[in-house]
Amino acid sequence: MNSLTIRNVRPMGGEATSVILRDGRIAAFGDEVREGEEILDGAGAILIPGLVEAHTHMDKTLLGMGWYRNEVGPRLIDKIDNERMQRRVLGIDPARQSARQAVLAASLGTTHIRTHVDVDTEVGVAGIEGVLETREHYRDMVDIELVAFPQSGMLIRPGTVELMERALQLGAQVVGGLDPAGIDRDPKGHLDVVFGLAEKYGVPVDIHLHEPAELGAFSMELIIERTKALGLQGKVTISHAFCLGMTDQDYVATLIDALAQAQIHILTTAPSSRPAPAVKRLMEAGIVVAAGSDGVRDTWGPYNNPDMLERAVLVGLRNNLRRDDEVALALDTSTYGGARMMGLVDYGLDPGCRADLVLLDGETLAEAVVDRRPRRMVIKSGKVIARDGTALIAAP
Amino acid sequence: MNSLTIRNVRPMGGEATSVILRDGRIAAFGDEVREGEEILDGAGAILIPGLVEAHTHMDKTLLGMGWYRNEVGPRLIDKIDNERMQRRVLGIDPARQSARQAVLAASLGTTHIRTHVDVDTEVGVAGIEGVLETREHYRDMVDIELVAFPQSGMLIRPGTVELMERALQLGAQVVGGLDPAGIDRDPKGHLDVVFGLAEKYGVPVDIHLHEPAELGAFSMELIIERTKALGLQGKVTISHAFCLGMTDQDYVATLIDALAQAQIHILTTAPSSRPAPAVKRLMEAGIVVAAGSDGVRDTWGPYNNPDMLERAVLVGLRNNLRRDDEVALALDTSTYGGARMMGLVDYGLDPGCRADLVLLDGETLAEAVVDRRPRRMVIKSGKVIARDGTALIAAP
Structure with a gap:
């Protein structure tokens, strides 16, 4: 089973928590990391859906x-x-x-x-x-x-x-x-x-x-x-x-x-x-x-x-x-x-939703929006596809 | 005499040249660098007034x-x-x-x-x-x-x-x-x-x-x-x-x-x-x-x-x-x-103007504007005061 936990993220700028992603979806929020699962540090970033x-x-x-x-x-x-x-x-x-x-x-x-x-x-x-x-x-x-x-x-x-x-x-x-x-x-x-x-x-x-x-x-x-x-x-x-x-x-x-x-x-x-x-x-x-x-x-x-x-x-x-x-x-x-x-089902930050996520820098959600700093991390279907504003796959 | 030459800059996105700054002003464009004068590389950046x-x-x-x-x-x-x-x-x-x-x-x-x-x-x-x-x-x-x-x-x-x-x-x-x-x-x-x-x-x-x-x-x-x-x-x-x-x-x-x-x-x-x-x-x-x-x-x-x-x-x-x-x-x-x-006199890119200048990245002037990348170099009264988007003096 493909899994990833990101510690210390703030959903929509709220309280810090962990988000646990399994099989391309949001499995849960909190600290139920299982042994052997990959863990990344969110460093207090704001978590929003893609x-x-x-x-x-x-x-x-x-x-x-x-x-x-x-x-x-x-x-x-x-x-x-x-x-x-x-x-x-x-x-x-x-x-x-x-x-x-x-x-x-x-x-x-x-x-x-x-x-x-x-x-x-x-x-x-x-x-x-x-x-x-x-x-x-x-x-x-x-x-x-x-x-x-x-x-x-x-x-x-x-x-x-x-x-x-x-x-x-x-x-x-x-x-x-x-x-x-x-x-x-x-x-x-x-x-x-x-x-x-x-x-x-x-x-x-x-x-x-x-x-x-x-x-x-x-x-x-x-x-x-x-x-x-x-x-x-x-x-x-x-x-x-x-x-x-x-x-x-x-x-x-x-x-x-x-x-x-x-x-x-x-x-x-x-x-x-x-x-x-x-x-x-x-x-x-x-x-x-x-x-x-x-x-x-x-x-x-x-x-x-x-x-x-x-x-x-x-x-x-x-x-x-x-x-x-x-x-x-x-x-x-x-x-x-x-x-x-677009009629997307399973979009959002609820458990069960597709793990399409962005980690933003900012004290609050509004600051993250107006500052538009390079995106800390972008996750698609539970996998990291960009970090610090750079995609991990190059364009032609 | 305080002087600085910046080689390979393109005034307003035009042809590449050198700009020679002396005593806080634009002295000339071209290649008349004198011995002992400081030289910087503009790397083809676009030169605009401050x-x-x-x-x-x-x-x-x-x-x-x-x-x-x-x-x-x-x-x-x-x-x-x-x-x-x-x-x-x-x-x-x-x-x-x-x-x-x-x-x-x-x-x-x-x-x-x-x-x-x-x-x-x-x-x-x-x-x-x-x-x-x-x-x-x-x-x-x-x-x-x-x-x-x-x-x-x-x-x-x-x-x-x-x-x-x-x-x-x-x-x-x-x-x-x-x-x-x-x-x-x-x-x-x-x-x-x-x-x-x-x-x-x-x-x-x-x-x-x-x-x-x-x-x-x-x-x-x-x-x-x-x-x-x-x-x-x-x-x-x-x-x-x-x-x-x-x-x-x-x-x-x-x-x-x-x-x-x-x-x-x-x-x-x-x-x-x-x-x-x-x-x-x-x-x-x-x-x-x-x-x-x-x-x-x-x-x-x-x-x-x-x-x-x-x-x-x-x-x-x-x-x-x-x-x-x-x-x-x-x-x-x-x-x-x-x-x-503001009634500024001596503003612009003509020889004699105050050497208040910005070096921008971009193929053309329009691209430099719409891309808004970190400023390559900022010059005030003939001296470099910021590079690559960072001021050389810190804010309080």
Whole structure:
């Protein structure tokens, strides 16, 4: 039996104890170490469950590829078209690049990732195949869930729907979508295809919704209607959902009620230059809120990195979460919120949960979040996979 | 003659060269090293002028004091009142605390700081005296400029104006102010005192203006009127200026024109949870825009740290500055913008400028900003004062 005890850790910043891991799960807390079991010293570090990266694009990060000089135009379509072009020009290999991000993320304490992988008539399903390779190769380090993502639109690019089906057959676990009005110019048509695939393949849905204000709200209503009609409560995520940051507060309240009823999850990157969902208000309405890094150092922009503690800080800043209990809420979007969104079972610090854990430096949980020091230790399925900010397996 | 040559540095990320420092200034670029002069290897690092922290509160940071559990109420006045109380309860020593922040900031490459120091009827000028002590003690490490800052109001707390005068007599170099309507409830009265002190002592003005939208705009107009009436063009800064982020774009345009005419500078922390000035638009109108960390780990909130590269990232995120040329603009708020705001002469990378320099790791300037790695080397007045992220003088 594979076992490991870590002495002197403080779960969520509380009282020091030992955590005993057996067969990849948390067996118990306390001092019931058995003879012959391996023991490590936690040195008073804070113990939290593995960080959850609930929205990124691992197939197209430029990590390790030399600096990309960004001279892209201001519109969404400029960035989408430029990216398809740069994929050829720069030679962005989805397997290699997703592996780089997987290792970096793991070194930062991320144990679960949902990644949206481009599917379009140029790249076909090569991105899916590359990230599936990474998922398999690094399976002992991090769990990766793939969303088949029609970044360039579906209906405006004939052949894309068939490629989306192929992606789901190959092993993508979630069907994605994108700005049903803004890109495909056909909200009903786009969403009927997305939800049709969800029904046919029995997979959850995760839709990028950048559409602003009342336009985004209309698309959101169409998503809510389909979620309820198909009994997909708890299986649908709306990513970004900028429209929830619109000024018409009565309309926002109506949408929040409807989202809560349909058990739709909201994913935010806490963008500071856009209207954005109010995290605490959504949580208070009972909606699951998760956080993601979005694209990490890609052709869209240079700032994002896959540190989910930094993302918690950005969520905190964006939502003015200053008090210690509020910082804990911000961290929740990078831990339990992401886990609930992805439907992870056995996630957390209870005995019986998977032993996916991070040891953080800090006097309190809030200090650990705001300081974002190199992670003392990262544990995946009961095994140490990173120490002091460095993964024990190298990236390509 | 005190001299130092650093070989193989890339000014602003450009071609590699040597920089020769003599008597605390940049003497030349190139290879004219004289016999007997000290030589260091820059190893290809990017050379930038010292970072400028243009708005902070060093007298009340809690750095090194153990974690403060924040349970403060939501209103501005809650935070102000709580802080005055905690000053006594926690024993926040302005000399010790400002020294800690000075050393940390210097280790991060900051060579100039403008700090707003509380003056009120409880602390009197003890904060000013403490920070003056730090200014003197660490003068070879970082230049510190003090703003006499009536955090708790002036007119509503009789005796404060006299203390403000005393602060200026003791050595504060700038007169501060705060939400003339919101706190003192008397915009004309408050601003007449602030500008009266500026005239009497011949000092610049820096006013905290959190007031939102049309209310803030009214206070801003009063500031503009007084700036022009007293011939203080180029000597006045408005900090925060949230009202410039209001929705009435025609009104914003009018204000920007008036600010540019009066040569009033704008300081932003790039807050993501508040409306905020549009940095690029202000720059295009010819307005000097500087950046600051605001309070660092204090009773107001836990997130801020004094890293002016991180602040440039936050400015970039807040203002959607994605292209490389735009990232350079974001950095400008942490360098040249702050220097112009503070009226620093001899700042920059030209021969003759003060040798206040930072060596950064990164392939390009944009990468150095977004990566924020430990600073390779920090130089103040021609002498190395920090290496690899660690200051050569310890903090108390």
